[in-house]
Amino acid sequence: MSFNFEKVTLGNTFKDKPTSKSLPLFYKNKAPFTPSNNKQKRKVMLLKGFIFSVALYILYFLVSREFSPKFQILSNEIDWKAAQQEVRKATLDSWHTYEKYGWGTDVYHPLSERGENMGPKPLGWMIVDSIDTLMIMGCQEEVERAQKWIKNDLNYKFDYYVNNFETTIRMLGGLLSAFHLSGEDLYLDKAVGLANSLHGAYDTPSGIPYSSVNLKTGVGIKNHVDNGASSTAEAATVQLELRYLAKLTGEVDWWKISEKVMKVLESNKPKDGLVPIYVSTDTGKFQGSLIRLGSRGDSYYEYLVKQYLQTKEKETVYYDMYREAIDGIRSKLLRKSYPNGLWFIGELDRGVFSSKMDHLVCFLGGTLAVGATNGLPLSKAKEKEWWNKKREEDFEFGEELTKTCYMMYKETELGLSPEIVVFNEDESIERDFTIKKADTHNLMRPETVESIFYLYRLTGDLKYRKWGYEIFQSFMKYAKIVNKNGDISFASLQDVTSLDNEGSPKLRDNTESFWFAETLKYLYLLFDDTNKVPLDQYVFNTEAHPFPKFDLNEHLKTGWKRS
Ligand code: DMJ
Numbered sequence: 051m052s053f054n055f056e057k058v059t060l061g062n063t064f065k066d067k068p069t070s071k072s073l074p075l076f077y078k079n080k081a082p083f084t085p086s087n088n089k090q091k092r093k094v095m096l097l098k099g100f101i102f103s104v105a106l107y108i109l110y111f112l113v114s115r116e117f118s119p120k121f122q123i124l125s126n127e128i129d130w131k132a133a134q135q136e137v138r139k140a141t142l143d144s145w146h147t148y149e150k151y152g153w154g155t156d157v158y159h160p161l162s163e164r165g166e167n168m169g170p171k172p173l174g175w176m177i178v179d180s181i182d183t184l185m186i187m188g189c190q191e192e193v194e195r196a197q198k199w200i201k202n203d204l205n206y207k208f209d210y211y212v213n214n215f216e217t218t219i220r221m222l223g224g225l226l227s228a229f230h231l232s233g234e235d236l237y238l239d240k241a242v243g244l245a246n247s248l249h250g251a252y253d254t255p256s257g258i259p260y261s262s263v264n265l266k267t268g269v270g271i272k273n274h275v276d277n278g279a280s281s282t283a284e285a286a287t288v289q290l291e292l293r294y295l296a297k298l299t300g301e302v303d304w305w306k307i308s309e310k311v312m313k314v315l316e317s318n319k320p321k322d323g324l325v326p327i328y329v330s331t332d333t334g335k336f337q338g339s340l341i342r343l344g345s346r347g348d349s350y351y352e353y354l355v356k357q358y359l360q361t362k363e364k365e366t367v368y369y370d371m372y373r374e375a376i377d378g379i380r381s382k383l384l385r386k387s388y389p390n391g392l393w394f395i396g397e398l399d400r401g402v403f404s405s406k407m408d409h410l411v412c413f414l415g416g417t418l419a420v421g422a423t424n425g426l427p428l429s430k431a432k433e434k435e436w437w438n439k440k441r442e443e444d445f446e447f448g449e450e451l452t453k454t455c456y457m458m459y460k461e462t463e464l465g466l467s468p469e470i471v472v473f474n475e476d477e478s479i480e481r482d483f484t485i486k487k488a489d490t491h492n493l494m495r496p497e498t499v500e501s502i503f504y505l506y507r508l509t510g511d512l513k514y515r516k517w518g519y520e521i522f523q524s525f526m527k528y529a530k531i532v533n534k535n536g537d538i539s540f541a542s543l544q545d546v547t548s549l550d551n552e553g554s555p556k557l558r559d560n561t562e563s564f565w566f567a568e569t570l571k572y573l574y575l576l577f578d579d580t581n582k583v584p585l586d587q588y589v590f591n592t593e594a595h596p597f598p599k600f601d602l603n604e605h606l607k608t609g610w611k612r613s
Pocket residue numbers: 349410495496497564568592593594
């Protein structure tokens with residue numbers, strides 16, 4: 051088999067190299083040296099030496115203030131190529147352990163060293179979600195084994211109910227990007243088979259998909275809880291995948307069913323562009339009043355702007371909806387914590403604000419940044435005629451939110467973020483956020499390193515690489531386990547606020563597939579100097595599977611207008 055790595059390195063113009071903006075001040079402002087005689091020359095040199103030392107000291111002072119003693123090592127030079135190889139090695143080490151003890155199964159338990167399927171047969175949860183990460187990292191042998199497994203052991207026609215959204219973003223998304231990166235028809239064939247099995251989920255009175263669908267019969271079923279409503283984010287986070295499938299196969303139906311969902315959601319005329327997190331499959335009306343950018347709400351906002359980007363900024367209807375939503379988030383959900391003024395996004399229920407923020411919300415920093423620049427480096431975007439104050443503000447918002455998310459790691463005992471924090475606005479309390487006992491876990495989620503990756507790519511500011519490296523180091527220190535045979539795995543953490551009585555991290559017996567699909571991929575790309583997967587040519591789906599942007603045509607174009 052052959053991989054078309056040409057494709058992933060397309061547009062290899064080193065856009066992510068630091069720009070002059072990120073160079074030290076003394077380097078940028080260096081004046082031409084024109085001494086009139088030797089004595090004067092020596093004086094000038096001495097003076098320069100002095101200024102240089104002072105500048106170095108100030109720089110050192112600022113850097114060591116920024117990074118707490120825990121991360122002091124990072125004030126020294128980091129070899130980014132080596133950092134990238136460290137990420138690749140961590141990926142391969144843990145992948146090999148999965149191959150050894152859990153090969154082919156959907157769920158891997160690293161403590162008990164066993165795999166398990168979710169249904170009667172495997173869905174490829176681990177392998178399909180991870181294969182494009184292995185391709186991007188150039189892990190040829192591992193990809194070959196995964197491809198063989200997909201060819202021989204993966205068949206989506208069996209009697210089992212899957213979650214339509216999760217299966218679409220992870221499995222369909224994984225197969226489509228594997229097809230794009232490798233050019234192997236196998237992946238597209240499997241993607242079409244899977245999409246056909248999922249199709250029944252859209253067969254609802256409103257067009258809003260059911261939460262679950264039977265792979266064999268194609269019959270969709272309503273959510274068992276929440277009055278049968280689907281999550282808004284789940285309904286509105288299948289569009290990138292279905293549109294790309296339509297583009298590749300020419301089957302316009304995929305385009306239409308995904309577009310219909312957006313039209314129905316929009317017909318609710320959400321106030322300030324903010325949507326409640328449940329929607330009825332019968333009526334297409336929102337249910338309840340809880341609004342948040344965490345679970346069940348998050349990727350609705352992400353896919354608004356990404357649908358616009360995917361189609362090379364031609365479908366402005368989605369940008370309009372996004373614009374409205376971001377303005378709504380800014381006016382209704384954005385606040386600053388006390389004492390350090392960290393920008394955070396709270397939740398709203400029946401108009402009542404709560405300062406709780408899920409780690410899941412951390413995707414928004416990167417989305418805001420890439421949405422502001424259309425995937426161009428910030429300096430280039432600023433030269434475009436479409437650059438404006440709103441985009442400038444979005445970018446700043448993205449940077450501030452990403453800083454907050456980084457602080458959610460930096461401020462815990464283990465240097466890893468909890469699942470949820472509660473921000474403080476009370477001036478009598480000297481802590482920016484607190485963590486409830488039930489929320490101290492960390493599933494090795496990607497959202498913060500995802501945003502850090504976007505911001506590094508778009509600004510070239512090395513601070514972002516350093517932040518990403520710190521987080522990676524914390525995973526290496528606390529989530530990594532080595533068994534008696536020397537096999538390495540990474541496990542979710544039960545509690546990022548403390549160690550157990552023996553001084554060891556408290557772990558959960560689970561490795562989420564998004565650890566491979568997203569967290570490790572974004573870290574690898576963060577340290578990449580070759581602009582792999584250029585952001586002006588690709589959109590990442592919400593599970594970090596990259597799809598190329600493409601042109602509309604007479605069949606694939608916006609078929610609706612805002613109500
Ligand atoms: C992933 O499956 C996706 O990133 C999704 O959008 C949100 N949750 C997980 C990762 O945290």
